[in-house]
Amino acid sequence: SQTIHQWPATLVQPVGSPLSLECTVEGTSNPNLYWYRQAAGRGLQLLFYSVGIGQISSEVPQNLSASRPQDRQFILSSKKLLLSDSGFYLCAWGTGGPNYGYTFGSGTRLTVV
Amino acid sequence: GIQVEQSPPDLILQEGANSTLRCNFSDSVNNLQWFHQNPWGQLINLFYIPSGTKQNGRLSATTVATERYSLLYISSSQTTDSGVYFCAAASNYGQNFVFGPGTRLSVLP
Known part of the structure; x- marks a missing residue:
């Protein structure tokens, strides 16, 4: 069966520090991968998605970047964090084919101080 | 792009209500x-339902694609049903x- 792993679960980082969040999927190949952010008490905002290795699409221009170095690995990064980068970051995967849906990881709660 | 609305924004129920x-x-x-x-923030899949009706225990969902809406029914609610329910739609394959x-x-309770 397919599983999705996301880490770390929580992170407290100072303003101006770098960020690296990792997401990996097991049990499937060539998944579509997604990074979402959820601000406190708000809905989900799509940040990046990828349909293959090295293929990244950005939905919202901002202080973050994403990379997909391997088929089942998706990384969210920042060179210098801002206070506004605080939030709950969720990774998801989907097949992209017919009758597909999303499955989410457990999320990373990031607090920038 | 597609717009998705949900209602009500907030709902308070007594245990056992629908x-x-x-x-x-x-x-x-x-x-x-x-x-x-x-x-705890975990997003749990409830239903994948582009059309028709599905049921899973106390939960069921119906999507009427021609009228552009979907309904989620919760019967005999329990305290563990608390949380936020999201609907997500994709307009094209x-x-x-x-x-x-x-x-x-x-x-x-």
């Missing part, structure tokens, strides 16, 4: 999902899901 959550979308959809976000703003459900 409820209906609604999701409206602005365009024809090929894919629609309902999620439950628990108090292979396109990304767009999430609604969610319905926050509180079930009181």
Whole structure:
């Protein structure tokens, strides 16, 4: 069966520090991968998605970047964090084919101080 | 792009009550999902339901694609049903899901 792993679960980082969040999927190949952010008490905002290795699409221009170095690995990064980068970051995967849906990881709660 | 609305924004129930959550979308959809976000933030798939009706225990969902809405029914609610319920829709094959703003459900003992 397919599983999705996301880490770390929580992170407290100072303003101006770098960020690296990792997401990996097991049990499937060539998944579509997604990074979402959820601000406190708000809905989900799509940040990046990828349909293959090295293929990244950005939905919202901002202080973050994403990379997909391997088929089942998706990384969210920042060179210098801002206070506004605080939030709950969720990774998801989907097949992209017919009758597909999303499955989410457990999320990373990031607090920038 | 497609717009997704959910109602009501907040709902408070006594344990044992039934409820209906609604999701409206602005365009024809090929894919629609309902999620439950628990108090720890985990998003749990409830239903993948681009059309028709599905049931899973006390929960059921119906999507009427021609009228651009989906309903999530919760019967005999329990305190563990509390959390935020999200509807997400994708308007074309292979396109990304767009999430609604969610319905926050509180079930009181």
